[in-house]
Amino acid sequence: MDPNQNTQPKITGRFLLPLRSDAQGEPFTLDVDFEIPGRGVTGIFGPSGSGKTTLLRCIAGLQRCEHASLQVNGRHWQTADDGRTPLAVHRRPLGYVFQQPSLFPHLTAAGNLAFARKRAAQKVTADEYDKIVALMGIAPLLEQRPHALSGGEQQRVAIARALLVKPEILLMDEPLAALDHMRKREILPYLEQLHRTLNIPILYVTHAVEEIARLADHVLLMENGRIHRAGPATELLSRTDFPVPLGDDLGILLDAVVTTRDPEWNLMQVQFGGDTDTLWLRDSGEACGDRIRVRILARDVSLTRSEDQDSSILNRLPMRVQEISADADPAMVLVRLRPLRSESAKASGIIARITRRSMHLLDLRENTAVWAQIKSVAIVR
């Protein structure tokens, strides 16, 4: 057991909330019991209607919940059934960012921030204000009214506004869902910066695996009002049994370390899992020793029975078939592979999504030795 386990900051909660259904709707019950890290980003992921927003609303105290307890980094916000009044919504030190930025249209960005600053329970110093403005890169936008800002810029102002209350938790409910692809790409680096800089936990609801892969350290997978699974993002995002069919997004997520840079070919080598697990990637400027997160999509992995020396694909790893499972598409199967050489428990497996026909042609079954050819490895952060 980790000796620091009891001293690590954490958020623990229990909510049991039956909701009355309307005339046509099915009754829905949120029934969750969770413990998540009190720092970093926890991604909350699950199908539509699984209860993600309801969970955030319970944490914020916006949803009345009879059977509830919530403890945030050692402080009781709500205690189950002890007759004590839960911490009122306006006293909960949290920031809430919604899908729509909902800025006051008649105020400039600075006016919107000033409004929030005035209402903050704790005084925000000029230095703290400047830091938040710099963090979200909104200094040049402060004199603009919302209608003159893009959706992404408005959302950055809304995030700054949420931070001005000096929250102890930041709740973000699909903050990028209303933005187009370009705007999402623009704002993601700010969210990553938030993740690196802020020392408070962020609970981040999204439907997008890409956002979880880039931002989350920890993941709660929700299904039908319950927490289906919880764990580190690298572990959960490398599973094949997701409650939402991931299709082309299915793959593995790895934390890796840059070990070698090859300036002649503009490549770098990264190591992950066991000592022998390495990959060559395009050099993206990281220094040796830097930690990066990479994603290998199952559709980018092909399999051969012998090493194809003539292949243009640089990453060819000797692996062993661990398991073959069905894919949502009947033409395809998912092949989970383990490194052939590395017996280390830390060794990372990968997943290949190939046609059922190829599986038969290659006569793949459990324990078959294969070469995995990895066509593309995405650096996600």
Ligand SMILES: Nc1ncnc2c1ncn2[C@@H]1O[C@H](COP(=O)(O)OP(=O)(O)OP(=O)(O)O)[C@@H](O)[C@H]1O
């Ligand atoms: N106040 C309420 N009264 C009755 N039912 C509710 C209420 N709030 C939410 N629900 C129901 O609870 C279920 C979960 O809703 P919720 O919005 O939490 O899901 P979600 O996972 O966030 O969905 P989405 O991804 O589509 O936003 C839905 O069936 C919804 O209709």
